[in-house]
Amino acid sequence: MKLTAFILLATCLQLSAIGSAQTVSLSMKNATIQKVFKEINKQTGYQFFYKDAVANLAGNISIEVKDTPLEKALDMCFSNMPVTFSIVEKTIIVKSKPAKSNEKSPAEPPQPIKITGTVSDEQGVTLPGVAVIIKGTKKGTETDANGFFTIEVPADKSIILIFSLLGFEPRELLLGKQTDIRISLKINPMFLNDLVVTGYQTLSKERSSGSFTKPDIQTIKERSGSMNILQRLDGLIAGLTVNNSPLASKNPLLIRGLTTLGTLSASSTNALVTNRNPLYVVDGIPIEDISSINPQDVADMTVLKDATSASIWGSRASNGVIVITTKKGTQNEKIKVQYDAFINFQGKPDIDYFPSLTSRQFIDVAKELFDPNNNKWSTVSGLGSTIYSCVGIPPHEQILYNRNRGLISAAQAEKSLDSLASIDNSQQMKDLFYRNASLMNHTVSMSGGGKLYSFYGSFAFTNTRSSTPGDKNNTFKINFRQDLNLNKSIKIYLITDITKNITYSKRNISLNSLFYPYQLFQDSQGNNLNVNHMAYLSDSLRISYQNRSRINLDYNPLNEREYGYTNGDNNINRVVGGVTINLIDGLKFEGTYGYTSVKNNMGAFDSDKSYLVRSEAAQFSVAATPSVTPVYYLPVSGGKYVVTNTGQSNWTIRNQFIYDKSWKDRTHQLTLLAGQEAQEQLSSINKTTIRGYNPDLLTYSSIDYAVLASGISSPVFPIYAGKSTLVNDNFSNSEIQSRLTSFYANGAYTFNKKYSFNCSWRIDQSNLFGIDKSAQNKPVWSVGLKWNMDKEKFIQERGWINNLSTRVTYGITGNSPAAGTASSSDIIKGYSSTLVPGGLYMNISSPANRKLTWESTKTFNLGIDFSILNNRLSGSIDLYSKATDNLIGIMDANAFTGYASVTGNYGNMTNKGIELSLSGLILKNKGFEWRSSLALGYNKNMVTQMNNNTVVSTGSAMITSSFVTGYPAFSLFSYKFAGLDAMGDPQIMLADGTITKEKNIAKREDVVWSGTYQPVWSGGFSNTFSYGGFKLNANISYNLGHVLVRDVNTFYTGGRLYLSSSSQITSLSPLLSETPNINSEFLNRWKNPGDENITDIPSYVMPSSISSSRRDLNYYARGDNNIMDASYIKLRDITFSYSAPESIVKRIKADNITLRIQLSNLMLWKANKYGIDPEFQNTFVAGIGSNRTMPTNQKTVTIGVNISF
Secondary structure (H helix, E strand, O other), X not given: OOOOOOOOOHHHOOOOOOHHHOEEEEEEEEEOHHHHHHHHHHHHOOEEEOOHHHHHHOOOEEEEEEEEEHHHHHHHHHOOOOEEEEEEOOEEEEEEOOOOOOOOOOOOOOOOEEEEEEEEEOOOOEXXXXXXXXXXXXXXXXXXXXXXXXXXXXXXXXXXXXEEOOOEOOEEEEOOOOOEEEEEEOEOHHHHHHEEEOOOOEEEHHHOOOOEEOOOHHHHHHOOOOOOOOHHHOOOOOOEEEOOOOOOOOOOEEEOOOOOOOOEOOOOOOOEOEOOOOEEEEOOEEEOOOXXXXXXXXXXXXXXXOHHHHHHHHHHOOOOEEEEEEOOOOOOEEEEEEEEEEEEEEEOOOOOOOOOOOHHHHHHHHHHHOOOOOOOHHHHOOOOOEHHHOOOOOHHHHHHHHHHOOOOOHHHHHHHHHHHHOOOXXXXXXXXXXXXXXXXXXXXXXXXXXXXXXXXXXEEEEEEEOOOOOOEEEEEEEEEXXXXXXXXXXXXXXXXXXXXXXXXXXXXXXXXXXXXXXXOOEOOOOOEOOOHHHHOOOHHHHHHHHHHHOOOOOOOHHHHOOOEEEEEEEEEEEEEEEEEEEEEOOEEEEEEEEXXXXXXXXXXXXXXXXXXXXXXXXXXXXXXXXXXXXXXXXXXOOEEXXXXXXXXXXXXXXXXXXXXXXXXXXXXXXXXXXXXXXXXXXXXXXXXXXXXXXXXXXXXXXXXXXXXXXXXXXXXXXXXXXXXXXXXXXXXEEEEEEEEEEEEEEEEEEEOOOEEEEXXXXXXXXXXXOOOHHHHOOOEEEEEEEEEHHXXXXXXXXXXXXXXXXXXXXXXXXXXXXXXXXXXXXEEEEEEOOXXXXXXXXXEEEOXXXXXXXXXXXXXXXXXXXXXXXXXXXXXXXXXXXXXXXXEEEEEOOHHHOOOEEEEEOEEEEEEEEEEEEEEEEEEEOOEEEEEEEEEEEEEEEEEEEOOOOOOOEHHHHOOOOOOOOOOOOEEEEEXXXXXXOOOOEEEEOOOOOEEOOOOOOEHHHEEEEEEOOOOEEEEEEEEEEEOOEEEEEEEEEEXXXXXXXXXXXXXOOOOOOOOOOXXXXXXXXOOEOOOOOOHHHHHOOOOOOHHHOOOOOOOOXXXXXXXXXXXXXXXXXXXXXXXXXXXXXXXXXXXEEEOOHHHHHHHOOXXXXXXXXXXXXXEEEOOOOXXXXXXXXXXXXXXXXXXXOOOOOOEEEEEEEEEO
């Protein structure tokens, strides 16, 4: 690691062997020897070494000299005195003259001792330019290019050496009897930005031309809303956009915009073809998921943005790279213990967030729309063509139909409906289906080390208490790093990181204000109520089925959650080892070896009391009448048990040589790196399903899947067309494997500490690419230049400029397809089925593409780094341009191949932007400090070419297209809304100015571009105020310039407010999210002629056939009038901390005690006027629908403590 800028006390540490080359001017009379020494030191910088006894031998001194050589002046001072002197480097040793044979003289000072040693950083990289000073003096030296130093010290066991280097914390070392020293320095968090950690090597910022940013580690550690370190990055880094939406699990963050499309695979895996996320590197090893990394274990984070900093990672670096380095122990340091804990109170989700009808409004609308002519009782209460078309009859409809059928009077119906209208179930839903969520973490760590061995270890426990009653989530984590210096040349390290996550959940349903607003789940006595209509059967069908099958088919939501559970046991083991061998001067070998194992065992059990098991048994039972004994083809006792085992094992082997050398006082600095890397990722999923399982006896029933697969005719509860069919689901297994081998090289040359040149090269070969040579042999590379302008005289003359440098880079990075979505050969998948002869068959799950190659992104970056006003204000400005070719996605295949689509290279895309990072000390006065930082990023994305054969020519196809040539990725297209006509139907304006409501008339040119889902501006603003032991930190994050689709009314026809089973899940259990209520916007719809002048909400039309034939409701739902500005600014967190004074800390023999309280997501400014929080808006809903998701973790409170010993 080369840190050559601003070497502390460099001018005081220049070595000189010729004392006479220094001159002095003295004019002193009767001055003490100490006063003379002080004046000489002031003029020359030379230090005096002597004992008090020697000083007492010398009397006062009178001397008058001008521009006299130092040695001659000293001779004049000590003439006629019983003392003499010698000059060693820049130290003047004064001692008594040798005593004559017959005289006694004071004892002479002992001869100096020669001390040698090596100084390195925590990673074992030697450090040049480290100041080594004898404490209490100014005598010292500095380490050479290889971190080696030599210094002479007095023969005194109490001598202490001080080691210091800009960017590192100074260390003191008591010499004792040591003469050969190896010592390491810790990085100073205040100067972390001066080091570039790429995962392969560490360089000083002044030698790197790349664009990189480091977040404030302390802010990351204090943020307590999530243990996922990625979410803690929000607003801290310019150009990094963090999406905190619950729907953003596939792409939680972007670096410098969207570089790959990430379309869904055409195979059954339903995976993204390419990963939109950055590459995550932990301790030099790429890993897929870093959510298990404890933020308290993190020592450093570096976000690599441009080609020069990221291209070393090859075909996976187009999205940027996030490099994390975990903590390690320090050599020759006493054992330190630290305890950090917090609890985050998150409250309950906001179930009232959705705009919906109250109970009174709901009942009034139900009465208004009740239409027994179009929705006949015989149809409503009967069995549909499939089980998925069955619907339940809710209480308000039952009352209306009973009145219509003459079973009750109008007065009785009205009284019953009024009773329902007076009920508000929101409190019951909040109390019964939700609880206050919280997040708690305890971390205990210990570190220390001796001369040859150092260690860091931590144990952490995390309890995640979700808002769902009965759920449990506990995580136990052990992290242990050991570093051992076998000798001067060989160093090894081993990191062992073990995470165990245990989860448990009951069979809960998620309800909100979109459920029936009157439906209660407990009576006044606290008894759980049956809500049978939620099971999608009318009472008449339910009673008929249960009488014939003799199986109870009641559905009780609160009882149901006690009849089943899912437990999980997730184990993540990460082992990283490495060796460094110093071969010759400047040349060393580094080997890094990593292995990650992930095993997740999940068991889902539903007892025979659960509706899932009861209804499935009824579906496969046969009984013509209730008097006939049923024949059961599935067990009626014992539950259903599904075991899913997911495994993943990844290994990485890297061997590299590094040559690091400097010459002529670092006038020339050269760093070369070359290596080879091999990786493999293997993931597997196997699933076993058994029925009739008894968890006490551990027994289960045998099932005749051959019979069930052929279909059971005339069952009690038919699934489809009078039959029930069950394909063998007792076992399935799949594996996905990817391999990568790489060769790479990297170089950095710096001349005169001013001008730096960087370059890198890498070639990847993988089974994910096509076998054609043109697809495999495509290297990535980069070049970069940097000019440290602050080293130039014309800049140094401007005293207000402390640091100034410019850098420019250009290079190519890549992105590869996800494993299992593409291959150089056909991916064959085997199946077991009783439906085919022999029970086995195979198909091609992913066809080969011999020409498939990785996406390549050409990146140009121009940047300026500066620090001014005595380092009060510092920052950087970056301009970049990224052009991605060969975008990977699903494209139409040649019809003669037999495939409809294939994974291929089918497009190009660009990103252009600017980033600004500022950090400043605003005010410092009498112990009070105010520091601010700003992160601002602008990104303009554009799809420049799409090569797919499908031509988008209609307006309806255009508004559902996310990737269109000439527009940003994830663009939003809409109809130009032209209001309602006299019938309350939505109209649009075509490109020629024509206003129409005709369906399917809009062409591509008739729709308008309304913006993009991706934020154009993003960043954050932080302020920290500190006084004494008190500190207040406030962080604001923002995303600006993007759009969203407002959720609008979805109910325009049909006549019924009920649960539809059209989207019923295949397990046949009730939906996890029930939404029979409608948007309150419905009340303001068009009702009478003339209303088109006061509302934009279309009319309600019956029957459905008329509504669908005369109008297109998407003209309104996807009209430009419902496209909203999604910009927002959120006060992400405010943290108040107090560090106890030393007088209190020492009482418990601690080093530090800090208490903190944090308030998160307190305030929100949003550009839209509809109360929509853009972070909880599903921007990818096509057509009509509710786009909102339920807000969580808003206005949370965290209490924490940190104690170190």
